[in-house]
Amino acid sequence: MELNDLQIYHNGKFVRYGDAKIGLLTHGLNYGTGCFEGIRGYWNESQEQLYIFRLADHFDRLRRSASLLRVSLEETAAQLSAHTVQLVRANKFRKDVYIRPIVFKSAEEIGVRLHGVDHDLSIVALPHKPYIDSSKGLSATVSSWRRIDDNSAPARAKLTGIYVGSALAKSDAVKSGFDEAILLTAEGHVAEGSAENIFIVRDGMVITPPVTDNILEGITRLTIMELVASELGLKVAERSIDRTELYQADEVFFTGTAVGVSPVVQIDHRAIGDGNVGKVSAALVHLYDEIVSGRLSQYGRWLTPCYPVARNSSLKSSKAAAQ
Ligand SMILES: Cc1ncc(COP(=O)(O)O)c(C=O)c1O
Numbered sequence: 500m501e502l503n504d505l506q507i508y509h510n511g512k513f514v515r516y517g518d519a520k521i522g523l524l525t526h527g528l529n530y531g532t533g534c535f536e537g538i539r540g541y542w543n544e545s546q547e548q549l550y551i552f553r554l555a556d557h558f559d560r561l562r563r564s565a566s567l568l569r570v571s572l573e574e575t576a577a578q579l580s581a582h583t584v585q586l587v588r589a590n591k592f593r594k595d596v597y598i599r600p601i602v603f604k605s606a607e608e609i610g611v612r613l614h615g616v617d618h619d620l621s622i623v624a625l626p627h628k629p630y631i632d633s634s635k636g637l638s639a640t641v642s643s644w645r646r647i648d649d650n651s652a653p654a655r656a657k658l659t660g661i662y663v664g665s666a667l668a669k670s671d672a673v674k675s676g677f678d679e680a681i682l683l684t685a686e687g688h689v690a691e692g693s694a695e696n697i698f699i700v701r702d703g704m705v706i707t708p709p710v711t712d713n714i715l716e717g718i719t720r721l722t723i724m725e726l727v728a729s730e731l732g733l734k735v736a737e738r739s740i741d742r743t744e745l746y747q748a749d750e751v752f753f754t755g756t757a758v759g760v761s762p763v764v765q766i767d768h769r770a771i772g773d774g775n776v777g778k779v780s781a782a783l784v785h786l787y788d789e790i791v792s793g794r795l796s797q798y799g800r801w802l803t804p805c806y807p808v809a810r811n812s813s814l815k816s817s818k819a820a821a822q
Contacts, residue, residue: 500626506589508582508622513589519621526616527603531660534564537694537756538598539627540587540805543793549587549596550793550802552756554580556718558600564656565602569613572602572620579622580803586624587805595627603659630757636764636776637678637753639692641742642668646682646690646713654690654713669693679753681745681766684713689740695753695761696720699740700779702749709737719754719787722801726786731779750777759791760784 503517527533536558540551558576565572574582583598605619631637644667647654652661668680672693680693689708691697696717698707705727710716724735745751749772751763762780764771771777776784790798 500590502625505623505625506586507624508586510619510621513586516623521605521619522607524607524609525603526606526608527659529609530604530611531658531663532568532613532616533601533603533659534561534568534570534657535599535601535659536561536657538583538600539756539791540592540596540598540624541791541793542592542594542596546793546809547593547806548793548808549592549805550791551583551587551596551598551805552791553718553722553801554583554803560657560716560718561600561602564653564658565618567653567656568602568604568618568658570602570604570618574620583622583624584803584805586622590624592624592626592805596624597627598622598624601659631678631761633678633753633758633761636762638676638765639679639681639751639763640672640675640677640767641745642672642680642682642693644668644671644680644682645685648685649713655710655716657715665693679763683742687742688712689742689745690714691717692753692755695755695758697740698723698752698754699744699748700750700777701744701747704734704736705779706736706738706740706744708740712739717755719756719759722790723754723760723783723787726783726790727779730786731782733779746771748772750780752780752783760787 505516506513507516509519538557540549542549555576558579562572600622602620604616606616647661647664668682672680682690684690690712691714708714727733727735745766746769751771753761760783762776764774789795
């Protein structure tokens with residue numbers, strides 16, 4: 500499908516991607532005054548169903564990010580979820596999809612500020628392209644770029660302008676032969692990957708940096724924290740992580756919408772554990788995959804089915820999806 504022919508949601512209407520234009524002076528383009536989400540939908544062939552993972556939670560985070568830009572969204576998470584389901588249906592997607600809602604200051608005028616500048620809201624859904632192959636584990640490096648501090652720009656929100664830091668770190672890592680970058684806070688604690696949260700496993704304990712260490716408050720992170728406790732019966736701690744704890748961890752893995760659960764087997768040329776994907780990471784990769792594809796009915800509460808649900812299916816359509 501040509502990008503221009505995709506149906507997208509733009510300011511209350513369904514239009515062709517090619518017809519939704521923005522001008523060169525758009526505030527969000529010039530000053531990074533926007534916020535967005537990355538959401539995934541998973542096609543289940545045997546159920547002929549497309550499940551979107553934690554859709555309303557993503558729109559709740561979009562609302563919170565927008566409020567930091569002094570934007571109050573007119574539509575509720577349920578309404579935005581319903582538009583997203585409609586969009587998937589309008590494009591007749593029967594494959595994995597990536598969904599990108601974006602809110603940005605749309606006025607075409609010069610002047611850095613947040614107040615008194617109009618905004619647009621768009622949602623684009625397109626076929627998903629694999630982000631990174633982590634089946635054998637990833638290599639990573641501790642970046643010389645530091646994660647933005649919450650007192651410089653809101654680190655916990657998914658703001659467009661903040662991503663320049665991620666882009667710098669990611670490209671430097673890849674150009675140096677690594678798959679991914681790990682960013683530290685200004686104080687030198689581990690924050691996260693360029694577009695992922697991070698966990699380590701030490702002596703049977705699963706540890707992830709707290710939300711006060713300038714991380715993006717990841718939805719996959721929350722999901723995994725819950726699963727580690729409920730399904731694997733392991734303890735989870737949110738606490739600051741030192742750089743050398745990374746090197747000495749038994750296991751390290753990233754979590755995020757794009758990467759799911761991605762084990763890291765080497766950091767700065769040091770093997771993590773025995774240099775292979777560890778047991779906890781492997782169990783979580785499998786569990787997450789089962790859940791997002793709709794194969795574990797007890798986690799149906801996290802999934803929004805996009806197409807009519809077969810009567811005998813235990814995964815019921817959400818209110819929003821039914822509209
Ligand atoms: C900087 C950053 N950290 C963490 C994450 C993981 O967040 P989530 O699990 O909500 O996708 C993402 C991806 O959205 C990200 O861009």
